[in-house]
Amino acid sequence: MKTNNILLHTCCAPCLVYVHEKLDEMNVSFDTYFYNPNIHPIKEHAKRLSTLRDYTSMYNLSLIENDEFLQEKWENGFKCEDCYKIRLDKAAQYAKLNDYKAFSTTLLVSIYQNHDLIINICNELEIKYDIEFMYHDFREGYRKGQNKARELGLYRQKYCGCINSYNSSNFKEKINWD
Numbered sequence: 001m002k003t004n005n006i007l008l009h010t011c012c013a014p015c016l017v018y019v020h021e022k023l024d025e026m027n028v029s030f031d032t033y034f035y036n037p038n039i040h041p042i043k044e045h046a047k048r049l050s051t052l053r054d055y056t057s058m059y060n061l062s063l064i065e066n067d068e069f070l071q072e073k074w075e076n077g078f079k080c081e082d083c084y085k086i087r088l089d090k091a092a093q094y095a096k097l098n099d100y101k102a103f104s105t106t107l108l109v110s111i112y113q114n115h116d117l118i119i120n121i122c123n124e125l126e127i128k129y130d131i132e133f134m135y136h137d138f139r140e141g142y143r144k145g146q147n148k149a150r151e152l153g154l155y156r157q158k159y160c161g162c163i164n165s166y167n168s169s170n171f172k173e174k175i176n177w178d
């Protein structure tokens with residue numbers, strides 16, 4: 001029997017792949033929670049969400065969607081810290097209101113995100129909402145997860161998410177929004 005139902009803030013399907021595998025191995029049950037208003041432009045937001053829908057239905061995982069799209073905040077100077085905070089705050093709040101045992105995030109699998117900053121923010125949210133933050137350093141499986149995502153044919157984004165990261169991406173021409 002699985003234990004510890006957690007709400008897993010999920011940034012995208014490719015990052016979920018290894019976290020899903022690891023949580024299964026740890027016998028931890030979870031619901032995925034998509035809240036990423038940082039993903040711009042809207043076509044990219046829709047693409048990442050639809051890829052996540054495909055993945056979760058493939059594995060019969062539950063997906064809770066909040067499809068709010070906010071580009072103005074990032075255009076007006078939102079930084080990575082604000083970006084983590086707005087997403088993780090919403091996840092922690094939702095977890096508390098809906099009686100989850102804990103919350104966590106797939107952002108912890110990425111070798112490109114500021115891991116320590118994410119931990120600090122989650123520790124603060126743990127106190128703010130009186131809900132446990134489930135920490136694991138999923139970066140151990142980053143490459144494995146990305147390789148599996150490639151094998152599954154999942155859409156793998158070419159930039160972090162916000163309009164600023166899109167504008168500075170060297171791979172814009174490779175983006176496939178079909």
Ligand code: SF4
Binds near residue numbers: 162
């Ligand atoms: S680079 Fe990534 S983490 Fe930083 S603000 Fe943009 S989307 Fe958010």
